Amino acid sequence: MYGEEHHIMWEREWLEGKISREEAMERAGEVEDIVALLKSGESASEFDVKSYVPKAVAWEMLEEKILADKKPKVITMPRRYWITGVAASFILAIGALFLLSQSDQMVIDTATAESNTISLPNGSAVYLNANSSINYSEKTWEQERLVELEGEAFFEVTKGNRFVVSTAFGSVEVLGTSFNVRVRNQRLEVSCKTGKVRVASPDNNSSQIITPGLRVVATAGVVYEPVKVDIGQVGNWRDGEYDFESVLLTEVLEEFERQFDIELKYDKTDPEIKDRVYNGYFSNTNLNEAIQLICNPMGLGYKIDDSAVTIYSKTGIQ
Numbered sequence: 001m002y003g004e005e006h007h008i009m010w011e012r013e014w015l016e017g018k019i020s021r022e023e024a025m026e027r028a029g030e031v032e033d034i035v036a037l038l039k040s041g042e043s044a045s046e047f048d049v050k051s052y053v054p055k056a057v058a059w060e061m062l063e064e065k066i067l068a069d070k071k072p073k074v075i076t077m078p079r080r081y082w083i084t085g086v087a088a089s090f091i092l093a094i095g096a097l098f099l100l101s102q103s104d105q106m107v108i109d110t111a112t113a114e115s116n117t118i119s120l121p122n123g124s125a126v127y128l129n130a131n132s133s134i135n136y137s138e139k140t141w142e143q144e145r146l147v148e149l150e151g152e153a154f155f156e157v158t159k160g161n162r163f164v165v166s167t168a169f170g171s172v173e174v175l176g177t178s179f180n181v182r183v184r185n186q187r188l189e190v191s192c193k194t195g196k197v198r199v200a201s202p203d204n205n206s207s208q209i210i211t212p213g214l215r216v217v218a219t220a221g222v223v224y225e226p227v228k229v230d231i232g233q234v235g236n237w238r239d240g241e242y243d244f245e246s247v248l249l250t251e252v253l254e255e256f257e258r259q260f261d262i263e264l265k266y267d268k269t270d271p272e273i274k275d276r277v278y279n280g281y282f283s284n285t286n287l288n289e290a291i292q293l294i295c296n297p298m299g300l301g302y303k304i305d306d307s308a309v310t311i312y313s314k315t316g317i318q
Helices: 004-013 023-028 031-039 054-068 079-102 251-261 289-300
Strands: 104-111 114-120 125-128 133-135 145-156 161-165 170-174 178-184 187-194 197-200 206-211 214-219 241-248 263-265 277-283 301-304 308-312
Touching: 125 133, 145 187, 161 178, 170 178, 187 197, 206 214, 241 251, 251 263, 251 277, 251 289, 277 289, 289 301, 289 308
Parallel strands: 145 161, 263 308
Antiparallel strands: 104 133, 114 125, 125 145, 133 145, 145 178, 161 170, 170 197, 178 187, 187 214, 197 206, 241 277, 301 308
């Protein structure tokens, strides 16, 4: 026990610079003591040192061992693991940036038979129809007043900087106006109530400017010539009134389903239904009255039960 403490004492003082190399060699004692230090903590195969070597040689071996112990150990990683680690770190970094960039997005949507009124950061109002959604960035709003829309919405935009409504089938650009945007059945419809509106295709190669009482349709990358509409009917759906002028009957029936959250059953191959155009209106306040206003002018019959409405023609099956 004393021998071990003796070794530790002089070796520590030497390593800490408290005694010189010569003093350490003198205090180390016999060669056997130095050899014992060399073998301590190591297997015999790693340090096969004979006790009869000269003391100076044993001391040099001890110094080499101490210097080797002080060198940092480097663990070599196979190249494939290094590349995988870098790639994983990159993906995590990109994911973190994506989450941070998305965290300021405001998303508002409506369900079937539901509508909502939203106030935007600049005071503009959005009236969101059933089965529709908008999203915009609060963080970048002052630099870019951009709203993405799916479904249908009526906008009342306050005067100010450029305001853009972006859809999958085109964009609507205004400065201060009110207008209706409808994105259904693979097309964009925009009707202007006040002010001036520019409607452009996604690639901006096709565009039209409309003023109050005009409507444009955009589909398949083309914005078609404006047509006149009854300005008093633009955005009337906000009061539950739905006006249709030369609209496919199947699209009218889809709107009925959205407003009343009820299934409509009819033969989608029946030409008395699928190929006809409807002119008229209905209100979303009374289901029975609404189905009458749709079916009676078209010469169609209907039957109402608890969960669905069945519509049929003279050639259809009741």
